[in-house]
Amino acid sequence: MYVSQAPARPRPLARHLSPHPEGRGGHPLVIAAAGYTLVAGVVSMVLGLLSLAHVLGTILGVTGFVIGLVAQMLSATRIERMVIVTGIVASFVGMGLGLAHGGFV
Numbered sequence: 001m002y003v004s005q006a007p008a009r010p011r012p013l014a015r016h017l018s019p020h021p022e023g024r025g026g027h028p029l030v031i032a033a034a035g036y037t038l039v040a041g042v043v044s045m046v047l048g049l050l051s052l053a054h055v056l057g058t059i060l061g062v063t064g065f066v067i068g069l070v071a072q073m074l075s076a077t078r079i080e081r082m083v084i085v086t087g088i089v090a091s092f093v094g095m096g097l098g099l100a101h102g103g104f105v
Contacts (some may be wrong), residue, residue, distance in 0.1 A: 025092030026076045033071035034080050040064030044094025054101035061095025064088070 047057030054086045068088035075081050 005087050009010075022035055027074070030071055030076070030080060033067050034075070034083045034087065037068035037071060037091060038083055040067075041087040041090025041092075041094055044098065046092050046094075048094040048097025048101065051101050053095050054098045055104060057101075058098030059092050060092045061093075061098055065095060066090030067076050 012019060041064045044057045044061035044064060047053040048061065049058070064087060068084050072081065072084045072088065075084055
C-alpha cells in the first residue's frame with residue numbers, strides 16, 4: 001500500500017460573521033461614523049420624501065454625506081467601506097430629495 005507523503009492540510013476554522021474578516025480591527029470611531037452615515041442616509045431618504053419634514057431630511061443628508069466622506073478616508077477594512085459608501089449614496093439621495101422639496105427653508 002502506498003501512503004502519500006504530502007502534509008495534511010489543516011482544517012479550516014468555522015466561519016463566523018465578523019465586521020473584520022481580514023483580522024484587522026477597525027477604530028471604534030470609524031465604526032460609529034459608518035453606522036451614523038448609514039442610518040442618517042436611510043432616515044434622510046424617508047424624510048426627504050415627506051414634504052413636511054424636508055428640513056430635517058436635508059440636514060441629516062448633509063451631515064451623513066460629510067461624515068461619510070471623512071470616515072471613508074479613515075476606514076481600514078472592506079466591510080467598513082461598503083457600509084460607508086452605501087450610507088453616502090443614501091445621504092446624497094436624501095439630501096437631494098430634501099433640497100427638491102424646499103431645502104433649509
